[in-house]
Amino acid sequence: MNEERDMADARTILAGYRASIDNIDAALIHMLAERFRCTKAVGVLKAEHGLPPADPAREQEQITRLRQLAKDAHLDPDFAEKFLNFVVREVIRHHEQIAASNGASKAG
Numbered sequence: 001m002n003e004e005r006d007m008a009d010a011r012t013i014l015a016g017y018r019a020s021i022d023n024i025d026a027a028l029i030h031m032l033a034e035r036f037r038c039t040k041a042v043g044v045l046k047a048e049h050g051l052p053p054a055d056p057a058r059e060q061e062q063i064t065r066l067r068q069l070a071k072d073a074h075l076d077p078d079f080a081e082k083f084l085n086f087v088v089r090e091v092i093r094h095h096e097q098i099a100a101s102n103g104a105s106k107a108g
């Protein structure tokens with residue numbers, strides 16, 4: 001029946017899209033892992049030199065840049081900003097933990 005074939009075709013197309021989504025999600029995880037590997041090193045550097053975990057001026061530059069990139073890529077700039085903020089808040093939390101343990105190791 002035509003309806004059954006349409007449904008089978010739709011399922012095949014959906015599976016194709018899902019395969020791409022799975023590849024993209026894997027790439028995002030790998031890119032985030034690399035970003036956090038890098039920011040961990042930044043956290044150590046900052047802690048060793050007594051630099052503050054957060055740098056609001058740098059964040060403002062990143063937001064401006066990413067909002068423009070998002071616009072050019074037809075991605076919602078508000079979403080891009082929220083995503084960056086979400087990631088950066090987690091980075092700052094890591095920086096604070098590193099600074100606390102750095103202080104503890106200096107004291108001990």
Ligand SMILES: O=C(O)C(=O)C[C@]1(C(=O)O)C=C[C@@H](O)C=C1
Nearest residue numbers: 042053054055056058059088091
């Ligand atoms: O560039 C820095 O100073 C960082 O610590 C990295 C980073 C980021 O994740 O991009 C995190 C915290 C700062 O507020 C700004 C940027």
